[in-house]
Amino acid sequence: MQIDLTVNGEARRVQCADNTLLVDLIRDDLGLTGTHVGCDTSQCGCCTVHVDGEAVKSCTMLAAQAQGTQVLTIEGLAEGDVLHPVQQAFSACHGLQCGYCTPGMIMASVQLLRRHPQPTDAQIEEGLAGNICRCTGYVNIIAAVKTAAGLIAAARSDATATHGGAR
Ligand code: FES
Ligand code: FES
Structure with a gap:
């Protein structure tokens, strides 16, 4: 077909x-x-x-x-050479070891942060419940999602300042 x-x-x-x-x-x-x-x-x-x-x-x-x-x-997910904030945060927080789960974790995290821009630990655990990591113990993954939330919020606030609150 x-x-x-x-x-x-x-x-x-x-x-x-x-x-x-x-x-x-x-x-x-x-x-x-x-x-x-x-x-x-x-x-x-x-x-x-x-x-x-x-x-x-x-x-x-x-x-x-x-x-x-x-x-x-x-x-x-990246824009040209600029990684998505969730990708940046997973790298900065060492939210991966072997990396096998990482693409799926990142795609799930992007959706999770759309639903919960400032997620609690419980919301992160629920949002990533369908994604299994066999290496990290999840601590750094949760830290990465929270860091990404901060990066996304900062980028939004920069855009608002640049565009005079028009967006
Ligand atoms: S390969 Fe799809 S859920 Fe594991
Ligand atoms: S980093 Fe190895 S499975 Fe998640």
Whole structure:
């Protein structure tokens, strides 16, 4: 079958089998291997991407269900050479060790911070409940999410000052 979708802002057309999973389309057909497969059974969250702005485990979704959608993967999160604040914070806080869970953690954290711009520990734990990290013990991940919240708030306040409160 043919699937037309937008991935990281770029229109893509892919031919694939009816039963292709979205994660396999992303990795194998589009070559975007930043999205990882940790379990293939909907447990680990390594495969988390955004579909029409919502974080989803891309191993739980058929590629066909992404027809006509906007997909954002970890490769599309930075703006040019400038990492997204959540990426910056994970790096600064050492919110990773092996890095296998990290793309999914970051994509889930971006959504979490949209819902809770100043999250409590409990909100972070709930927001990342679908993402498993086998290395870090989560302490630095929680610190990274809080740091990212501060970076995003500071950037918003800078933008407001620059634009005279027009945004
Ligand atoms: S690979 Fe999708 S949840 Fe683990
Ligand atoms: S950093 Fe290794 S699984 Fe999370």
